[in-house]
Amino acid sequence: MTEVTLAVVGGGLRGLTYARHAHATGAGRVVAVAEPDPRRRAAFAAEFGVRAESAFPGWKELAAADRLADAVVIATQDQLHTDPAVALADLGYHILLEKPMAPNEREAARIAEAARRNGIMLAVCHVLRYTPYTRAVRDLLDSGRIGRLISAQHLEPVGWWHQAHSFVRGHWRREDTSAPMLLAKACHDIDWLVHLFGRPPARVSSFGSLSHFRAEDRPASAADRCVDCPLEPSCPYSAPRLYLGCLGDPSSEFWPLSAVTPGRTREAVLEALRVGPYGRCVYACDNDVVDHQEVVMEFDDGATCSFTMSAFTPMEDRRTRLFGTHGYVDGDGRTLRVVDFRTGEEELVDTTAWGASEEASSAGAGAAEGSAGASAADGHGGGDEGLVDAFLAAVASGDPSPLRSDAFESLMTHRVVWAAEQARRTGSVVTFRPHA
Numbered sequence: 086m087t088e089v090t091l092a093v094v095g096g097g098l099r100g101l102t103y104a105r106h107a108h109a110t111g112a113g114r115v116v117a118v119a120e121p122d123p124r125r126r127a128a129f130a131a132e133f134g135v136r137a138e139s140a141f142p143g144w145k146e147l148a149a150a151d152r153l154a155d156a157v158v159i160a161t162q163d164q165l166h167t168d169p170a171v172a173l174a175d176l177g178y179h180i181l182l183e184k185p186m187a188p189n190e191r192e193a194a195r196i197a198e199a200a201r202r203n204g205i206m207l208a209v210c211h212v213l214r215y216t217p218y219t220r221a222v223r224d225l226l227d228s229g230r231i232g233r234l235i236s237a238q239h240l241e242p243v244g245w246w247h248q249a250h251s252f253v254r255g256h257w258r259r260e261d262t263s264a265p266m267l268l269a270k271a272c273h274d275i276d277w278l279v280h281l282f283g284r285p286p287a288r289v290s291s292f293g294s295l296s297h298f299r300a301e302d303r304p305a306s307a308a309d310r311c312v313d314c315p316l317e318p319s320c321p322y323s324a325p326r327l328y329l330g331c332l333g334d335p336s337s338e339f340w341p342l343s344a345v346t347p348g349r350t351r352e353a354v355l356e357a358l359r360v361g362p363y364g365r366c367v368y369a370c371d372n373d374v375v376d377h378q379e380v381v382m383e384f385d386d387g388a389t390c391s392f393t394m395s396a397f398t399p400m401e402d403r404r405t406r407l408f409g410t411h412g413y414v415d416g417d418g419r420t421l422r423v424v425d426f427r428t429g430e431e432e433l434v435d436t437t438a439w440g441a442s443e444e445a446s447s448a449g450a451g452a453a454e455g456s457a458g459a460s461a462a463d464g465h466g467g468g469d470e471g472l473v474d475a476f477l478a479a480v481a482s483g484d485p486s487p488l489r490s491d492a493f494e495s496l497m498t499h500r501v502v503w504a505a506e507q508a509r510r511t512g513s514v515v516t517f518r519p520h521a
């Protein structure tokens with residue numbers, strides 16, 4: 086297959102993840118990077134052999150050069166997607182764009198419009214659409230095995246320490262600097278549920294709040310930082326326990342530890358916790374995003390779906406139950422338990438075995454690692470690899486069919502998220518119109 090050349094905007098955790106997989110399969114080659122952090126930029130350029138003149142301090146400098154690659158990966162932080170996406174679409178790059186597309190509907194619509202105007206392929210990184218597990222669930226529904234889908238129950242178990250890392254102490258803790266948590270975290274789940282039902286909901290409601298990680302919940306003797314806190318050993322959200330525990334494990338050192346410090350020693354971690362944001366008491370941060378939220382959706386035929394996102398869980402694969410007229414499915418992100426109402430028989434489908442080869446061949450390149458775990462460090466159950474393989478296959482062939490959604494489909498599922506947020510804030514049921 087033709088090798089696709091790539092520019093990467095944002096040489097952070099996600100940019101690296103996609104670049105590494107593209108190189109590993111040989112389907113893509115990074116030829117340019119835009120990254121303001123000099124250390125990250127130099128390391129990125131060295132790892133992928135990017136020439137000095139193609140290593141830029143930011144996306145604007147990259148956009149000022151001629152088009153340097155077939156496609157660009159945009160993996161900057163949430164509020165810095167729109168301007169690079171529009172500018173680079175105007176230069177004719179195909180785009181792999183991190184989610185969320187943008188913090189609001191107006192900007193996301195600008196991005197989709199730029200993709201249409203320039204006739205480029207733009208895939209939003211909804212990695213869950215690309216897992217072998219998702220393929221298996223979709224096939225089950227499409228085959229009619231459980232009849233008509235009447236309702237669904239879906240859980241996103243964020244995980245107590247993941248909530249503390251990303252949504253209390255980390256980048257995604259505030260709506261004004263990132264996005265509401267439903268957009269930052271669960272736009273994946275809403276996108277996935279719309280994908281399963283095959284259409285957007287007709288009506289949406291939602292409830293949720295920040296109930297725990299607040300000053301009111303702070304124990305009287307807690308210190309502002311874990312390293313000074315007498316309660317640290319017994320606190321579930323101890324930063325030293327979490328981050329010192331990453332040392333020695335390459336996967337945990339990549340994520341979550343590299344968001345905290347580039348150091349890989351006990352001293353470097355403790356120093357980051359003494360001075361940096363990740364050492365703060367979870368009850369003394371400037372966070373405002375929710376720690377639990379429900380979304381209830383009703384579809385045009387009366388089918389319903391309830392979705393729960395919660396911090397107060399282990400960090401695990403999502404759980405889903407599907408209730409059909411002729412059968413029932415209970416999925417844990419890897420295995421599906423299928424009960425057939427016609428026979429009463431049960432089948433266990435192990436999608437880690439089921440999917441890997443089929444996913445790889447449907448994506449056209451590489452091998453989706455169906456056994457990978459749920460987290461970003463683990464590649465989202467094969468979704469990261471599946472997405473990159475599909476995107477590179479689409480760009481190489483000029484045929485978008487390996488992509489499981491285009492810019493307008495992603496815009497539509499983001500709009501469901503904004504409808505749910507509107508419902509939560511106003512305490513109302515919002516009628517969803519698929520077109521703005």
Ligand SMILES: NC(=O)c1ccc[n+]([C@@H]2O[C@H](COP(=O)([O-])OP(=O)(O)OC[C@H]3O[C@@H](n4cnc5c(N)ncnc54)[C@H](O)[C@@H]3O)[C@@H](O)[C@H]2O)c1
Nearest residue numbers: 094095096097098099119120143144160161162163183210
């Ligand atoms: N698809 C997924 O499952 C998934 C998982 C995690 C994060 N994300 C999303 O990926 C995005 C990136 O997250 P991350 O964890 O890699 O963040 P990160 O902070 O590690 O990386 C972002 C990088 O962008 C760089 N940057 C800042 N300004 C820039 C500019 N002007 N030009 C070029 N680069 C610039 C930063 O220096 C940083 O290195 C976010 O939008 C996040 O929500 C998606």
